Amino acid sequence: MMQTAKLYEGKAKILYPTKDPQILLTIYKDDATAFNAQKKGQITGKGAINCTIAAALFQYLEKAGIPTHYIDCPEVNQMRVKAVTIIPLEVVVRNIAAGSLCRQTGLPQGKVLPKPLLEYYLKDDALGDPLLTRDRLSLLNLASSEQLATIEEMTLKINQHLQDFFKLCNIILVDFKLEFGIDATNQIILADEISPDTCRLWDSRETDPQARIMDKDRFRQDLGQIESAYQTVQERVLSAINH
Known part of the structure; x- marks a missing residue:
């Protein structure tokens, strides 16, 4: 199935072609990066855990x-995934104030937002994945209206x-990042992954602001305790899926 020449290697995954040009093979890596890859490390077993979680959530959404x-x-x-042309946007949804939203706006960490906040970021590591306005989106012609x-x-x-x-898993979905692609039929479909790498997840059973981070x-x-947090998310996701 796998050929030697990889199509693409990102911070968390490697893409390989298969014999079918409409199907690609994704290898999930144990590599961990943060702050636009300025911080690097390894999380043992992360690749398998994230792949398992993403697969379960993709099937749930399907x-x-x-x-x-x-x-x-x-x-x-x-x-194995369908080959798509990735739209170069990172789409972020925020349900609770955390991370850069707090740093950039002064909102207190943990503030529940009145409605989901949807943000677009340019998918470009060299530029630091900047936040885009609607006019900048239009200017760059990244996607049609x-x-x-x-x-x-x-x-x-x-x-x-x-x-x-995630409520069934006793997990609070704070915020998360999505990526979309255009498939062979010109349909927009969900791509990339959904995992503890791309979501902020808090244990709803924990009140301590550090202990609850998953x-x-x-x-x-x-x-x-990074590995154990990821493993706990996997266990709860699979338990809820199989319930």
Whole structure:
């Protein structure tokens, strides 16, 4: 299935071609990065955990009517996906104030937002993935107004589905990042991954602001117990899926 020449290597995954040009093989890595790759490390078992979580959530969203690039997982750290042209936008949804939103606005950490905040960032590491205004989106011609409308509608539906699901896991979905691609039929579908690398997840059973963190913030903030936090998310996700 896998060929030697990789198509692309990012911070968390490697993409390989397969014999079918419409199918790619994604290898999830144990590498960890933060602050636009200024901080680097390894999280043991992260690749397999994130792949397992992402696969479960993609299948959950597919059943809810959200089209995704997911096909199957031949190995625990490998995912076969539909080949797409990635739209160079990182779409962020925030339900609770945290991270850069607090730093840039002065909002207190943990403030529940009156409605989901949807933000677009340019997917460009060299530029630091800057926040985009609607006019800048239009100027850069990254997506048409119709495509943006589709992305926004899908994103808000995904947010509602994921909030409902994570509630079953006793996890609060604080915020998360999505990426979308255009498939062979010119349809916009959900791509990339959904995992503790791309979501802020808080344990709803914990009140301590550090102990409740179940995502990559444990790596960013040197909080330790990163592997166990990721494993706990995996266990709860699989338990809820199989319930």
